[in-house]
Amino acid sequence: xxxxLNPPDSxxxxxxxxxxxxxAEAGVRKANRRDLLLIRLAEGAKVAxxxxxxxxxxAPVVVSKQHLSTLDPxxxxxxxxxxTGVANAGTGADGLARARQTCxxxxxxxxxxxxxxxxxxTGVIMEPLPVxxxxxxxxxxxxxxxxxxxxxxxxxxxxxxxxPKAASRQFEIGGARITVTGIAKGAGMIHPGMATMLxxxxxxxxxxxxxxxxxxxxxxNHSFNAITVDGDTSTNDSFMLIASGQAxxxxxxxxxxxxxxxxxxxxxxxxxxxxxAIVRDGEGATKFITIKVEAGRDEAECRxxxxxxxxxxLIKTAFFASDPNLGRxxxxxxxxxxxxxxxxxxxLYLDDVLVAERGGRSPAYEEAQGQRVMKQAEITVRVVLxxxxxxxxxxxxxxxxxxxxxxxxxxx
Amino acid sequence: xxxxLNPPDSxxxxxxxxxxxxxAEAGVRKANRRDLLLIRLAEGAKVAxxxxxxxxxxAPVVVSKQHLSTLDPxxxxxxxxxxTGVANAGTGADGLARARQTCxxxxxxxxxxxxxxxxxxTGVIMEPLPVxxxxxxxxxxxxxxxxxxxxxxxxxxxxxxxxPKAASRQFEIGGARITVTGIAKGAGMIHPGMATMLxxxxxxxxxxxxxxxxxxxxxxNHSFNAITVDGDTSTNDSFMLIASGQAxxxxxxxxxxxxxxxxxxxxxxxxxxxxxAIVRDGEGATKFITIKVEAGRDEAECRxxxxxxxxxxLIKTAFFASDPNLGRxxxxxxxxxxxxxxxxxxxLYLDDVLVAERGGRSPAYEEAQGQRVMKQAEITVRVVLxxxxxxxxxxxxxxxxxxxxxxxxxxx
Numbered sequence: 001x002x003x004x005l006n007p008p009d010s011x012x013x014x015x016x017x018x019x020x021x022x023x024a025e026a027g028v029r030k031a032n033r034r035d036l037l038l039i040r041l042a043e044g045a046k047v048a049x050x051x052x053x054x055x056x057x058x059a060p061v062v063v064s065k066q067h068l069s070t071l072d073p074x075x076x077x078x079x080x081x082x083x084t085g086v087a088n089a090g091t092g093a094d095g096l097a098r099a100r101q102t103c104x105x106x107x108x109x110x111x112x113x114x115x116x117x118x119x120x121x122t123g124v125i126m127e128p129l130p131v132x133x134x135x136x137x138x139x140x141x142x143x144x145x146x147x148x149x150x151x152x153x154x155x156x157x158x159x160x161x162x163x164p165k166a167a168s169r170q171f172e173i174g175g176a177r178i179t180v181t182g183i184a185k186g187a188g189m190i191h192p193g194m195a196t197m198l199x200x201x202x203x204x205x206x207x208x209x210x211x212x213x214x215x216x217x218x219x220x221n222h223s224f225n226a227i228t229v230d231g232d233t234s235t236n237d238s239f240m241l242i243a244s245g246q247a248x249x250x251x252x253x254x255x256x257x258x259x260x261x262x263x264x265x266x267x268x269x270x271x272x273x274x275x276x277a278i279v280r281d282g283e284g285a286t287k288f289i290t291i292k293v294e295a296g297r298d299e300a301e302c303r304x305x306x307x308x309x310x311x312x313x314l315i316k317t318a319f320f321a322s323d324p325n326l327g328r329x330x331x332x333x334x335x336x337x338x339x340x341x342x343x344x345x346x347x348l349y350l351d352d353v354l355v356a357e358r359g360g361r362s363p364a365y366e367e368a369q370g371q372r373v374m375k376q377a378e379i380t381v382r383v384v385l386x387x388x389x390x391x392x393x394x395x396x397x398x399x400x401x402x403x404x405x406x407x408x409x410x411x412x
Numbered sequence: 413x414x415x416x417l418n419p420p421d422s423x424x425x426x427x428x429x430x431x432x433x434x435x436a437e438a439g440v441r442k443a444n445r446r447d448l449l450l451i452r453l454a455e456g457a458k459v460a461x462x463x464x465x466x467x468x469x470x471a472p473v474v475v476s477k478q479h480l481s482t483l484d485p486x487x488x489x490x491x492x493x494x495x496t497g498v499a500n501a502g503t504g505a506d507g508l509a510r511a512r513q514t515c516x517x518x519x520x521x522x523x524x525x526x527x528x529x530x531x532x533x534t535g536v537i538m539e540p541l542p543v544x545x546x547x548x549x550x551x552x553x554x555x556x557x558x559x560x561x562x563x564x565x566x567x568x569x570x571x572x573x574x575x576p577k578a579a580s581r582q583f584e585i586g587g588a589r590i591t592v593t594g595i596a597k598g599a600g601m602i603h604p605g606m607a608t609m610l611x612x613x614x615x616x617x618x619x620x621x622x623x624x625x626x627x628x629x630x631x632x633n634h635s636f637n638a639i640t641v642d643g644d645t646s647t648n649d650s651f652m653l654i655a656s657g658q659a660x661x662x663x664x665x666x667x668x669x670x671x672x673x674x675x676x677x678x679x680x681x682x683x684x685x686x687x688x689a690i691v692r693d694g695e696g697a698t699k700f701i702t703i704k705v706e707a708g709r710d711e712a713e714c715r716x717x718x719x720x721x722x723x724x725x726l727i728k729t730a731f732f733a734s735d736p737n738l739g740r741x742x743x744x745x746x747x748x749x750x751x752x753x754x755x756x757x758x759x760l761y762l763d764d765v766l767v768a769e770r771g772g773r774s775p776a777y778e779e780a781q782g783q784r785v786m787k788q789a790e791i792t793v794r795v796v797l798x799x800x801x802x803x804x805x806x807x808x809x810x811x812x813x814x815x816x817x818x819x820x821x822x823x824x
Contacts, residue, residue: 053747054743054746054747055745055746055747055750055751055753055755056742056743056745056746056755056771057746087739089739089742089743090739090742090743090768090771090772090773091771091772091773092756092770092771092772092773093770093771093772094772095772124737124739125737125739125740125742125743126738126739126742126768126772126773127739127773235739235742235743235746313725313811313815317815317816317820318820320816320820321820323820325536325537326538327499327501327502327536327537327538327539327647328537330468330501330502330537330538330647331466331468331501331502331537331647333467333468334466334467334468334469334647335465335466335467336467338467339467341467343467343468344504356502356538358504358505359468359502359503359504359505359507360502360503360504360505360506360507360538361502361503361504361538361539361540399725399816400816401813401816401817403725403729403816404729404732404811404812404813404815404816405813408729408730408732408733408735
């Protein structure tokens, strides 16, 4: 296990050797808004990522996947360019051309090839990306590059987010102190299968590209793919893991090594903190809900049950109202799609309160107990299926009036 | 095709020979509320039904299914008892006993067996059914039995519904004039796999039980199973089709006959009108949305796309705001779960306006066109997949502030 040298509530965002960030006001959609971020990587940095499964995936997702999959090992990724305001999704061939132009212009400025640049966009779908404004903003990003701009970077990629999301920790792995710092954005259109719209985590650890890929998949699965706000899978979701390799350590190259597992845990911890920050900032969210499903036959069925609960507007409004209308949770378990589920065996807990068992309300349960837990700002729903040994945890938020207001007003 | 003798907007609810309805105030959950309905059927009536797929299905659903599946052909169903206020779901063995007691007491009053009675409940989940109040109310229902009480019956089964839902039409089938009258309730927890919480349609047509079963399945699939308000599948959903057989006609006994098809269309038409009434009264609904998905490989994939759109809170809030933020619809099509979908072939229409094609916004599309349609109270979204010949239609409503208010306050 990695030794966490910083408590999770640390406000300090630590620079990562080999990673610089530059922010500018490009006026992509609105004036006087820092909306363009350039992340420059030192030579030798390795990058791996996971992307949205949406078939209408955005042009920058297509281009980033292409650049990562055709990477020349001697010419690694040198820059990531992120704009907010316009998603460049649902934009057809023209959108692809604009995403590629962003890479070309960045490459010219940095003296690398376009294939060494990864583009990312977030914002409104089906509107053309004003690429000329992005091109005009890039030199300002370049001039502003700093290693300690993680906080500003987190703010620059926000859309409906109300707070920037960032996390930073140091770990000791194989005798070396390594740093992991990440930022993420997302508040709506949040659903597994890449939940955050954008997440960038950087570390100075040394690790092979193959192992970096397996770490990013593991971390995504246990963090960004385990949250939901509204069940909508965005067109632009991307989670990128950058390893600059500048830490004084031997390269992690064996998935069986203690160093690999420590590194994987460290990255997953930071990704989980970022993913939870997205849920806490879920559009209109007033409560943070943890859903644990235990003793299932396999993880897939545990996830079905957990997300049936997490997606139910009826349950989410009951949380908003602090109303222990907990039969709605039984209903969601019942329609989660496990066809041979025997409801008599299921136990439902709200925090430590046993609410239901043997197909109905527990004899010991009193509504005052449920009421007490429902009033909390953080609530754990625990479902014990009693049919196997698999388990899963997902995080979500409640559904409030503000969710409707935010999404009704987003473009105006 | 059946000849429809009444226009669909007819207000008159026609009695059905052999079917009587009695309503009483039983005080199930609240006082001074007509909350108990007894439907008495003349001897020889046939009943078929479809029920919720929810694994936590309610005790009355379990009992009704049992009574229908073990029916003695010489002792058909004679009564349906419906209460609102408490759903008797998530109530375990005790709930089953209470549902059975309702049947026993009804049977005593009517001089039939308990197996000839079908119980139905709707309301709050996981609370015990106050069966003693229902038993006390039954004699009042019996005393109130009338053939022309369909309107009162529609009102008596409401929960969060704001208007009673009923439809009535006459058709000529095989030279005989037959009547179809139905009522339904439901406004939230509405999702395919039995969408209405409760629907009862009665006709005086003569038809074999086997064919009645196939008609009820067909009608449900094209009506109640093609609507969604919030994606929650209730524990209590039941759609019952009653054929009293009192019309002067030969029994419909051949699925290939013109009479069978005419009857099926007539029942489906009434069921569709009731299902659409549920959507129009969807919790907090301000708009009625028709979603047509065409030119798919099979109906299953058309339904996936249609329900991805119909369930998206982001799309539903955009309809509420009359905001033509139509990229959200492309996003939903993209995450509907068709893994080999080529987005370049898809066309998206809002009413007659071509919004998107070739993976992006149509060159001819102007936002003012979308804005005009989005302001309407009734909107059709049409998605042409261009990969086959299958099609489907589903109906839904928007997501408004009032949905949150209604579900946050439902129990208080």
